[in-house]
Amino acid sequence: MTATDASAFSTVTPIGAAVRRKEDHRFLTGKGRYTDDFSRPGQTFAYFLRSPHAHAAIRSIDVSAARAMPGVVDILTGADLAEDKIGDLICGWMIHSKDGSPMKMGSHPALAKGKVRYVGDHVAVVIAESLHQAKDAAAAIAVDYEELPVAAGLATAQEAGAPQLHDIAPRNTAFEWELGDRAATEAAFAKAVRVVSLDLVNNRLAPNAMEPRAAIGEYDAGDEAYTLWTTTQNPHVARLVLSAFVGIAPEHKLRVIAPDVGGGFGSKIFLYAEETVCAWASKRVGRPVKWTAERSESFLSDAHGRDHLTHAELALDAGGRILGFRVHTRANMGAYLSTFASSIPTYLYGTLLSGQYDMPAIYCEVDAVYTNTAPVDAYRGAGRPEATFLVERIMEKAARELGEDPAEFRRKNFITKFPHQTPVILNYDTGDYAASLDKAMQMADIAGFPARKAEAARRGRLRGIGYSAYIEACGLAPSSAVGSLGAGVGLWESAEVRVNPTGNVEVLTGSHSHGQGHETTFAQLVSARLGIPIDQVTIVHGDTDKVQFGMGTYGSRSGAVGMSAIVKALDKVEAKARKIAAYLLEASEGDIEFKDGKFTVAGTDRAVPFAEVALGAYTAHKFPTSEIEPGLKEGAFYDPINFTFPAGCHICEVEVDPETGVTDIVKFTAVDDFGVVINPMIVEGQVHGGIAQGIGQALLEGVTYDSDGQLVTGSYMDYTMPRADDVPRFDVGLTETRCTTNPLGIKGCGEAGAIAAPAAVINAMTDALGTEDVPMPATPATVWRICEAQAAARRAAE
């Protein structure tokens, strides 16, 4: 970094300034340290033997030949887990079915016990001196499988006679959940003048973090304590689950370190088999055990996202106003319920079905279905993209059926009075949906679209435009509220602000940064508040031995909840510093003002800078320690009183070449209301990344299993991620209504792009192609077939 760049960090950084990311110096110079970068003395390497079958009973596992292979330290199976009384992996959110029964959680051992339920399921682990030796030995393990019929498809897994995954869950159904008022919704439909219906598939996605999952488990026989380095978004939750449920070690004997983590998108929230086994096995073998996923293992075993089948109906009155909305969704859970899987298609999905619209009645039913596929859990947006895709697709379709302008149809149904109680739990505190719609329409030059469409038609291209007026519930979440809905944890956040005697500051946070730039935005907040240069602030996170407790990063919660906790701790720091400053200035505490990093006696020029107060707090010479404790360090736990509600309007304009089926996104406009923005550059980066993933879902990505449950999109040869030339330049704008329920007025920005973009793209595609039936991913092959069928129909009509 040049001196000029470094000087950028030696200033006080106000909220709202586009401060460059402090952490990028480390990342761009190759000094980041990820889990796989760590090596421990005497470490061994783990390799997991995975099931090639989607569903099979294991008659026997013969490891004798493998055990004799060079370099093999140990080979462990489910029988060894049982011997050590290691518990199953759990799902931490209890959902009750509409008949009141608790969800049916199939047993999920870290290593298979008698049965495998998806391709990639964990059969055995080989621990060896080198990775190659572990792999060679794994090839010598003889597993006698009895293949079982496979339930690979979500559409058929609940049918009578379908192969059963778990004895506990008849019809492969984990739960049949409902939300909303059925009777009121039926009544709304009874008086509807028009009913618009829609069937949708929300395609399954693989998370594809740049850094694959990895773990190193180490057991210290002297301290009888474990350390686990791992790629987690929430180290304390990982420790809690490993301790309280899996039973590896008590919490105070287990340290979880999440060092630099290269992307998560939700997939690193969960506690997986591999990380669990590395911790457990390190004691069994008496040496550190390391595992790093290969990309093909990531495709097989990282929890996937989305995968819904939905039928929905929207009831409208004669004026085109919404009377009611009813939804039936089948959500694929995969073979086991992953850590938070049950909450995704329920309380993070059904609660968002009101969108930005005043809907008097909503009724939603969700069946959670087991299939012989990898587990499905949160993926960027987690339930909210599925809700937005549904709401915004049916709104677009309704406008077309009514012959109304899609923007004006939305506008007349917008919620305009706040706070607004929806029929599906949530209470929106604030928002201005017309403002983001108007700004997006202006930026997207809606007025000029007909001319652009006509011009494209002259070139033989089909041009379409699509809206997505999304809303999300972020800032997860008020603890008592989520507790009443079945969460096994509270969703507050903690912070500790440690002011050192020389006036620099360390902030310990329970949030975890894996690409979001917390080391900058959190420091920016402290810099602005204390009036000290941003390079005087260090953010510490990701280590359970340093940070006392925290709930981690997901659900766009780190700004709204994590930073609010820092604000609360800063309030305490300032209050104490003010008392100390009063003694240093020999003035009354009531006369002390704190501004621009200085404590001043009001109406005078007598002042003492923050750093001097910090030093004074530690020397403790000038104040009575019987009244004020020495030192300057404060902690806080912040529990939000409501969710936050980021919302906005994305508009996508596409041009389709009917000859090739290739779709070109010619313009993408995103106007978001994230409340107060701390660092607009980082926010814009989050929006860009989210939209890219949303475009990926709409046009390119789709996890596919064949009818035997084999993963046929298991590498980048067959699973297409968006590349630079697949995404356009993004036109990004902001509107602002301040969140009313947290001290900074922040709403959160991490997921908006992924939530809003798929509907915007598909609404544009359906507009261009003149059919509502454009499945995701709308690949060139898919689009070309649609165009060919239309051409054939035209020829037949002539």
Add this chain to the structure above:
Amino acid sequence: MALEMTGSYDLAVPREEVWRALNDVAVLKRCIPGCEELEKVSDTELKAKVVAKVGPVKATFRGTVTLSDLTPPESYRISGEGEGGVAGFAKGGAVVRLAEIEGGTTLTYEAEAQIGGKLAQLGQRLVAGTAKKLADGFFKDFAAAVGGAPAGASAADAAAEDGGEAAKAG
């Protein structure tokens, strides 16, 4: 994923001789591509070790080969299944028919195969082509082994099923 192949070969050898060769372990071992071991357990059951490479996945398959529905000298069904360890599994079968023609015998087969695990995950795009190559290789070597160069061979057709549309995206 499942795979189906059919093919037909004209051999300048009498049907009885072709039939004998089809039941001769030494001939089969020579002709099965990558076959390292093939030993008779009974008249209708054999144990096999076959090294196969599909795209980036190379594996040693250990498994059994079974002959059934024997109607000498007209037809039989040959089927096998093997576990390739970390590479996955392969299994399949073929109905082989022999018909007498002028100057020799026509051999036709209808085969189906299934693969799973890493083979399906990484080799998916290459499976149909590889399977056709293996089948062609077997019958070419088999024709040579029975002493009559193929009087005429129609290309084997291989078709992969169940590929899935998204699989072919991008």
